[in-house]
Amino acid sequence: MSSRLVSLTAYSSVLLLSGCSLFKTTPQEKPSQTIASADTLYNNGIDALRTQRYSVSAMQFETLQQNYPYSGYTANSQLMAGYAYYLQNKYPEAAQQLDRFIELHPTSPDAAYAFYLMALCYYEQIGDVSRDQQMTAEAMSRLEDVIARFPQTKYARDAQLKIDLCRDHLAGKEMLVGRYYQQQRAYQAAVGRYQRVVQDFQTTNxxxxxxxxxxxxxxxxxxxxxxxxxxxxxxxxxxxxxxxxxxxxxxxxxxxxxxxxxxxxxxxxxxxxxxASPAQSAAHGIGRADAPPSLSAAPVAPVSASQLSNGTNDDGSTLTSNLAHPGVPASERGARNSSH
Missing domain, CATH: 1.25.40 (Serine Threonine Protein Phosphatase 5, Tetratricopeptide repeat)
Known part of the structure; x- marks a missing residue:
């Protein structure tokens, strides 16, 4: 009898506990984090860029592109993300963003700036003459593209100066190899290198x-x-x-x-x-060309939705007349020695 009473008590306890669980309210799930609007993300990115928080700036622009791919801010976010990465010396990431902008908005008023900044991404990676010069050749190709597409712009003028410096760099590489062959008494190979400098790089030092x-x-x-x-x-x-x-x-x-x-x-x-090349002559004050253009075409002014609707072209890129705050190329920020 007592054992039956114990079993009954235990069974009642189980029912009581299960009954409580039936009426117990489950905790409410935490709401998913809301994503800021496109204009908020864009302006946050611009503010971060102005205060030199470049990684934060790039993240804001990337978030905008991922969540608002058809927004009127998307084109500028691609351009500005490239600029933010460039200022961090993250040149492959910058080139990826700029290439996306150029592919989607080839007729944008900011296209000249995008092509120029793309060329700088390669130019800034030129290494010492003792290393492979593939990056120098790529930089020259990109700079020549700027001149061919936008011959009347300030970017074309600066691109020509940088091409001269690239050619001087390539000539330096030929001389390095030629001297090596000469030291090894491989005279025919040395002659070929020296003759190439004389014939193909006549404007270098x-x-x-x-x-x-x-x-x-x-x-x-x-x-x-x-x-x-x-x-x-x-x-x-x-x-x-x-x-x-x-x-x-x-x-x-x-x-x-x-x-x-x-x-x-x-x-x-x-x-x-x-x-002497134009760049060398300019260094001595002879026939000085315009100073290398700043990156003043970067649209770093915060914009609102009303400004966007009134100040963009068909593809959504901000007109360069409304832009402010020039940037500084990495070569002028001490990122590397630009004496080549």
């Missing part, structure tokens, strides 16, 4: 050295006529350079001087033909 190195190699090969002829070209164009003094000394050592051999420092027939 490596031409004088290339001519002197050619004189050295020709003398080593016993090609005295070629050595004299090359020395004459060097004397005509660079009569007062140290490279002609070296060549003159080498000819003297091989007893190849004549009464017609110009003395170093003496002009021949007419003043030397300048081979």
């Amino acid at each position: 490596h031409v004088a050295e290339a001519l002197d190195r050619l004189v050295e190699v020709y003398l080593n090969l016993g090609l005295t006529d070629e050595a004299r002829r090359t020395s004459g070209v060097l004397a005509y164009n660079y009569p007062d350079s140290k490279w002609y003094r070296y060549a003159y000394s080498n000819l003297k050592e091989y007893h190849l001087l004549s009464n017609r051999t110009p003395v170093p420092g003496k002009l021949i027939a007419s003043p030397a033909v300048s081979t």
